[in-house]
Every structure is written in structure tokens, then in C-alpha cells.
Amino acid sequence: MNSTIYDVSRLSGVSTATVSRVFSDPERVREGTRRRVLEAAEVLHYHPNAIARAMAKQRTDKIAFLICKQRATILDEFYAGICDGIMQETNKTDYQLLISTADAWKTTAGTAQRKQIEGVILGGNAQADMVLEFQNQHIAVVLVNSRIPGLDLPCVLSDEEGGVRQIVEHLWDRGHTRIAMLAGRLSPYISSERYNAFLKAMRQKGIPVDSQSVKMCSPDVESATRAATELLTGSRRPSAIFASNDVIASGTLKAAARLKVKVPEELAVVGYDDSALCTMLEPEMTSVHTHRHRMGRLCVERLTALLKGEELTEPTTILPAELVIRGTT
Amino acid sequence: MNSTIYDVSRLSGVSTATVSRVFSDPERVREGTRRRVLEAAEVLHYHPNAIARAMAKQRTDKIAFLICKQRATILDEFYAGICDGIMQETNKTDYQLLISTADAWKTTAGTAQRKQIEGVILGGNAQADMVLEFQNQHIAVVLVNSRIPGLDLPCVLSDEEGGVRQIVEHLWDRGHTRIAMLAGRLSPYISSERYNAFLKAMRQKGIPVDSQSVKMCSPDVESATRAATELLTGSRRPSAIFASNDVIASGTLKAAARLKVKVPEELAVVGYDDSALCTMLEPEMTSVHTHRHRMGRLCVERLTALLKGEELTEPTTILPAELVIRGTT
DNA sequence: AAACGTAATGTAACCACTTACATTTGGAAG
DNA sequence: CTTCCAAATGTAAGTGGTTACATTACGTTT
Numbered sequence: 001m002n003s004t005i006y007d008v009s010r011l012s013g014v015s016t017a018t019v020s021r022v023f024s025d026p027e028r029v030r031e032g033t034r035r036r037v038l039e040a041a042e043v044l045h046y047h048p049n050a051i052a053r054a055m056a057k058q059r060t061d062k063i064a065f066l067i068c069k070q071r072a073t074i075l076d077e078f079y080a081g082i083c084d085g086i087m088q089e090t091n092k093t094d095y096q097l098l099i100s101t102a103d104a105w106k107t108t109a110g111t112a113q114r115k116q117i118e119g120v121i122l123g124g125n126a127q128a129d130m131v132l133e134f135q136n137q138h139i140a141v142v143l144v145n146s147r148i149p150g151l152d153l154p155c156v157l158s159d160e161e162g163g164v165r166q167i168v169e170h171l172w173d174r175g176h177t178r179i180a181m182l183a184g185r186l187s188p189y190i191s192s193e194r195y196n197a198f199l200k201a202m203r204q205k206g207i208p209v210d211s212q213s214v215k216m217c218s219p220d221v222e223s224a225t226r227a228a229t230e231l232l233t234g235s236r237r238p239s240a241i242f243a244s245n246d247v248i249a250s251g252t253l254k255a256a257a258r259l260k261v262k263v264p265e266e267l268a269v270v271g272y273d274d275s276a277l278c279t280m281l282e283p284e285m286t287s288v289h290t291h292r293h294r295m296g297r298l299c300v301e302r303l304t305a306l307l308k309g310e311e312l313t314e315p316t317t318i319l320p321a322e323l324v325i326r327g328t329t
Numbered sequence: 330m331n332s333t334i335y336d337v338s339r340l341s342g343v344s345t346a347t348v349s350r351v352f353s354d355p356e357r358v359r360e361g362t363r364r365r366v367l368e369a370a371e372v373l374h375y376h377p378n379a380i381a382r383a384m385a386k387q388r389t390d391k392i393a394f395l396i397c398k399q400r401a402t403i404l405d406e407f408y409a410g411i412c413d414g415i416m417q418e419t420n421k422t423d424y425q426l427l428i429s430t431a432d433a434w435k436t437t438a439g440t441a442q443r444k445q446i447e448g449v450i451l452g453g454n455a456q457a458d459m460v461l462e463f464q465n466q467h468i469a470v471v472l473v474n475s476r477i478p479g480l481d482l483p484c485v486l487s488d489e490e491g492g493v494r495q496i497v498e499h500l501w502d503r504g505h506t507r508i509a510m511l512a513g514r515l516s517p518y519i520s521s522e523r524y525n526a527f528l529k530a531m532r533q534k535g536i537p538v539d540s541q542s543v544k545m546c547s548p549d550v551e552s553a554t555r556a557a558t559e560l561l562t563g564s565r566r567p568s569a570i571f572a573s574n575d576v577i578a579s580g581t582l583k584a585a586a587r588l589k590v591k592v593p594e595e596l597a598v599v600g601y602d603d604s605a606l607c608t609m610l611e612p613e614m615t616s617v618h619t620h621r622h623r624m625g626r627l628c629v630e631r632l633t634a635l636l637k638g639e640e641l642t643e644p645t646t647i648l649p650a651e652l653v654i655r656g657t658t
Numbered sequence: 659a660a661a662c663g664t665a666a667t668g669t670a671a672c673c674a675c676t677t678a679c680a681t682t683t684g685g686a687a688g
Numbered sequence: 689c690t691t692c693c694a695a696a697t698g699t700a701a702g703t704g705g706t707t708a709c710a711t712t713a714c715g716t717t718t
Contacts, residue, residue: 084404116380280576348705
């Protein structure tokens with residue numbers, strides 16, 4: 001139906017090899033010939049067939065972004081941001097981007113190989129077995145926002161420890177000592193990073209931490225609101241709450257508003273991620289800005305470098321995170 | 330490097346045709362033979378090569394979701410929701426999902442054909458020329474959240490008129506007559522739908538509409554805040570504001586808070602889309618729920634039906650939208 | 659036991675390119 | 689006008705499957 005290289009070859013009176021060269025390495029064919037071929041191609045509406053090309057070249061030019069997360073995958077503003085960065089950077093290359101969830105790719109055995117991708121970016125809670133399977137199939141892997149102990153993989157991270165440290169220091173500077181953390185059950189990596197960073201920063205400031213200082217909750221508004229209410233009505237009400245992300249922080253603000261606890265006068269609240277939400281609230285919310293867009297772009301850069309066969313000198317990259325001080329502190 | 334159908338054929342002592350059948354139509358080969366083939370495949374770590382298969386079958390099993398939008402593509406919660414639905418539904422099929430932006434696909438001529446997709450879902454402000462180009466290349470097209478005048482395409486929409494009507498009726502029921510619309514410059518289709526629906530609903534209720542009733546703004550928080558401030562400090566302050574989406578509504582709430590205008594007592598605010606934001610605010614925000622996830626899934630259903638060669642009896646589907654009444658009205 | 663029909667399997671062409679290697683071409687140098 | 693060499697082009701063998709068609713196997717029926 002669509003015309004092929006043979007049709008063009010016939011019409012322009014050159015061999016298929018020459019036609020092929022015109023489209024993949026134009027320099028190698030003489031000006032005049034090239035023009036004739038292009039004209040014939042024009043007439044026939046010819047466009048190279050990517051499948052056949054992939055077959056002959058043994059390359060697919062496809063990479064994938066897999067989100068390793070159960071619920072609300074791309075809906076999570078954090079992953080959406082990374083995804084946006086990945087898309088933008090991928091668009092600069094000749095690669096095409098496939099998107100799916102890790103769950104979906106686990107179903108059929110060997111499915112990944114069939115998918116015929118050259119490289120993959122795993123976002124979130126990546127599992128070691130999946131990574132190993134990819135490596136067995138010679139598919140390049142880059143991790144974003146997680147890390148697998150024992151596997152030395154290229155990964156792109158945000159500086160969680162630095163972000164949390166800035167929060168604690170900022171609150172300390174504002175005179176807070178009764179600081180509590182409302183820790184949402186985020187991905188294992190993020191949860192433990194932020195939790196440990198919190199303990200470390202508190203220790204560095206010499207602020208005592210006890211069992212009351214950290215409260216866990218599910219990462220949704222209602223759970224956060226409930227948990228924050230408990231924190232605020234407990235025996236020793238904190239003067240500042242560090243919520244482990246912005247959604248949880250918004251729940252905290254709701255609890256405060258309902259309990260008529262004035263923010264920031266009676267309670268300081270800090271979130272994490274600097275999502276769009278932060279400036280939609282009044283007062284606007286203090287949070288830590290993570291460069292998710294840049295993280296996504298960096299992933300693609302890393303991956304394409306790997307695919308070019310380059311050795312990565314520094315596989316793991318940790319991007320700085322910056323505290324953005326706003327009205328809630 | 331990877332083993333091929335020939336290797337399996339040799340090891341199991343059958344022809345390549347039989348091996349092929351074992352993997353694409355197992356019923357057609359005898360139990361015993363099938364087992365031998367599968368064992369050989371196991372030993373050789375054989376998996377069918379998707380590229381070669383696509384080549385022989387003249388099918389790629391790939392569809393794409395293109396977002397026709399300049400900025401903040403996938404970051405827009407609305408499109409993220411659609412995308413999530415598309416992903417989920419695609420995962421149920423044998424298709425793979427490519428994702429990109431319309432802009433990126435417009436760059437190189439004929440690029441679409443090279444991409445070798447069988448169908449495409451265009452989200453947002455789709456352009457007629459792009460659609461025509463796809464159709465010329467026999468690529469099935471489904472539109473979501475937009476419509477192209479003069480082109481009879483399958484499209485999946487949300488009932489904008491109904492959603493807006495519910496808003497106006499709800500505000501009317503609450504006794505409001507000084508109702509203003511804060512209209513963000515969203516996509517042309519959405520903007521005009523919501524605007525016209527507003528005028529129509531107001532007319533139906535017999536509420537007079539003048540030049541002061543509708544104010545335009547850019548679809549970001551700051552612009553919305555500015556515009557809302559003007560509305561609220563103008564000569565005839567409205568008692569209710571319908572913002573054309575939740576982001577703009579949040580700007581309206583900010584303006585109200587800053588001007589010490591009490592919501593909902595002195596001002597009712599309604600958004601549109603029922604984004605996650607709505608329940609993160611205190612009071613929670615009244616908004617219109619759009620079934621974006623379902624819209625995404627429906628797109629894939631439509632597209633796969635088209636690809637199966639089915640004739641769509643009712644190409645355009647309009648999903649109902651429901652007003653969710655919360656604390657701001 | 660021969661004849662027959664269907665199910666199972668094999669043969670080989672085809673899908674649309676790329677590319678190693680062979681051949682031709684064209685112009686500069688002798 | 690040769691000779692020579694690099695550049696341009698052609699030839700044909702892959703790339704890994706699918707599938708129309710041909711052939712063989714095998715259980716039934718006569």
C-alpha cells in the first residue's frame with residue numbers, strides 16, 4: 001500500500017542502496033542523484049518504514065519510562081513532573097518514549113524483551129529482580145527517585161537530606177523547638193531518607209526527639225488531616241510541623257484551620273516537593289523545591305549516553321533541593 | 330546474540346513454521362510437538378522478536394497519546410488523569426503506548442508515518458491539518474476533550490454545558506443573582522464551551538448578564554488572583570464567582586482571603602474539574618467532577634474498536650459531569 | 659487393505675530496509 | 689590519451705519472523 005524503497009528505486013532509476021543512502025546518510029550520494037531520488041520519493045509519498053529499518057539495523061530507537069508505583073501513578077505531580085522532563089528531553093533525540101507501569105510489565109514473562117526497548121527509566125520503587133531482568137536482556141537502566149542497595153546503577157536523585165536539613169534549620173531560626181514530623185508512607189526509599197534526615201538534622205541542632213515527635217500516616221489528605229488533628233490536640237502541641245510532602249502538609253493546614261490554630265502565628269507548617277498547590281493556598285505554603293523536570297531530563301541524558309556506549313563517570317547524580325520560604329512559616 | 334526461531338527450530342527438530350505457530354497460534358500444533366518446542370525455547374531463552382513480527386505481520390501494535398498543548402502538558406491534572414486512564418486501559422490490550430506532544434511530532438515532515446503507530450489519541454487542542462495527515466496515512470484518530478468543526482471524528486468529551494448548568498442552578502438555589510464568571514484562557518474548545526454554557530444557563534434562569542459578568546484571565550494562579558481582586562473590588566461585587574477551572578478558583582479564593590471577604594458567607598466560589606486540590610483546601614471547594622480517567626479508558630476502547638475495523642455507531646461520546654457541593658458555596 | 663478426509667507439519671516466498679563488498683565513474687595527474 | 693584513485697553506485701545477502709500452499713501423517717470408513 002505504502003510505497004517502498006523499491007518503488008523509489010525504480011522511478012528514480014537508481015539502486016535501492018542509493019535510495020537508502022539518501023535517507024540515512026545523504027552526504028554519501030551525489031547532489032544530482034540525491035535530488036532525483038528525493039523527487040521520486042515526493043511523487044510516491046515515500047517515507048522510510050521504521051520497522052524495516054529497525055529490523056535491518058537491529059535497533060528500535062525506543063526507550064521506556066516505567067512508573068513503579070501502585071496507585072495514582074502519573075497523577076502524582078512529582079512523577080508527572082519527571083515524566084514531563086523525560087518527554088521534553090526525549091523529543092530532542094531520535095528516540096521514542098513508551099510509558100507504562102512496572103506492574104503492567106511484570107505480568108507476562110519475557111514481556112520486556114518482546115517490547116524491544118533499548119533502555120528504560122524506572123521511576124519510584126524499583127525492584128531488584130526487575131532491574132536484573134532488564135540487564136540480562138542488555139537493556140540499559142536508569143533509576144530515578146530510588147536506589148537499590150547492592151546494585152550500582154545510574155540513578156538520579158534529589159538531595160533529600162539537604163532539603164530536610166534546610167527545613168529544620170529554617171524552623172530553628174524562626175525559634176521553633178517543638179518540631180514534629182508528620183511522615184506519610186511514601187515509597188520506601190523516600191520515606192526512610194526523609195525520616196533519617198529529620199532525625200539527623202534534629203540531632204545536629206540539639207533538639208530532643210522522642211516518640212511524640214514523629215507521627216505516621218497514609219499519604220492522602222484525610223489521613224493526614226486526622227493525624228495532624230491528633231498531633232495538634234495531643235498533650236504537647238508542636239509549634240511547627242514538617243509534613244513529608246505537600247499533600248500531607250495540606251491536610252495539616254486543614255486540621256489547623258478546623259481547630260482554629262492560626263498559621264503561621266501559632267503553628268508553622270512546611271511541606272515537601274513545592275507542588276503547584278503551594279501557591280494556591282492562602283497563606284502560600286513553605287516547601288522544598290525539587291527539580292523534577294530537570295531530573296527527568298537528566299535521566300534521558302544518562303540513558304542516551306549509556307546507549308551510545310559511554311561509560312558514566314559518576315553514575316548517581318544528586319540534585320540539590322531548595323527551601324522556598326512562604327507564608328506558613 | 331538473542332536466539333531466533335531458527336535456533337529453536339533446529340534444537341526441537343521441527344520447522345520454523347511450527348515454532349512460529351507455537352507462539353502465535355498454539356492450538357494449531359499438537360500437544361507433544363508444542364511441548365518440545367517450548368522446552369527448546371526455554372533452553373535457548375528464546376522470545377519472539379517484536380520487530381520481525383511487526384515486519385511480517387505489517388502491524389506494530391503501537392498507539393500514541395499526543396497532547397496538543399504548549400505548556401505544562403502532562404502536569405495538567407486533567408491530562409494526567411486522562412493519561413492514567415489511557416495507560417490503564419492500554420495495559421489490558423496488546424498495544425503499547427507511546428506518549429508525546431503534538432508539537433514534537435510536527436517538526437519533521439512525515440515523522441508520523443515513520444513512527445509507525447496504528448492509532449492515535451489527540452488530547453486537547455487538536456489541529457485539523459494534523460488529523461488529516463494521520464488519516465491520509467491510515468492512522469486511526471480519536472479526539473479527547475476537543476472537537477474539530479467540519480470533521481466527523483470519534484471524540485470523547487465531558488458534558489461542559491451540563492456541568493456549567495449545574496453550577497448556575499446551584500448558585501441560584503443558594504439565592505445568588507450577582508454571579509460572575511472568571512474565565513481562564515483554556516483551550517479554545519473548552520473556553521468557548523464553558524463560556525457559552527454560562528451565558529445559556531444564566532439566560533435560562535433569567536439572570537441578566539452584562540459586560541461586568543465575565544472577566545478573562547490567563548490560566549495561572551497569579552493572573553486569576555489579580556483578576557479576582559478586580560472583580561471583588563469593582564463597583565458591583567458579585568456574590569458568587571464561577572471560575573472556569575480549579576486553578577483559577579484557587580486564585581479567586583486567595584484574592585478573597587486577602588481582601589477578608591468571607592467564603593462562603595460573603596462570596597461563593599465554584600471551580601471546575603474537581604481536581605485533588607479541592608479537598609486540600611479549607612473550606613473544601615465546590616467543583617464539577619469530570620470523569621477524566623473514564624475518558625482516557627474510553628478513548629482506548631474506541632481506538633481499539635476502530636483498529637479492529639468496527640464501525641462506531643455513535644462516534645462522539647459525552648460523559649456526564651457532576652457538581653460536587655462542598656464548603657465554598 | 660484401500661480409499662479418503664482432516665489435522666499437523668514443512669517449504670519457501672515475502673515483509674522493507676541496511677550494508678559489506680564489488681563494480682563503475684569521473685576527474686586529476688602523468 | 690592513458691593511468692590511477694577516490695568517490696559514487698550497484699549487487700545481493702542478511703534481519704527474524706509469518707503464512708499461502710504443498711505435503712505428510714493418521715484415524716475412519718468401506
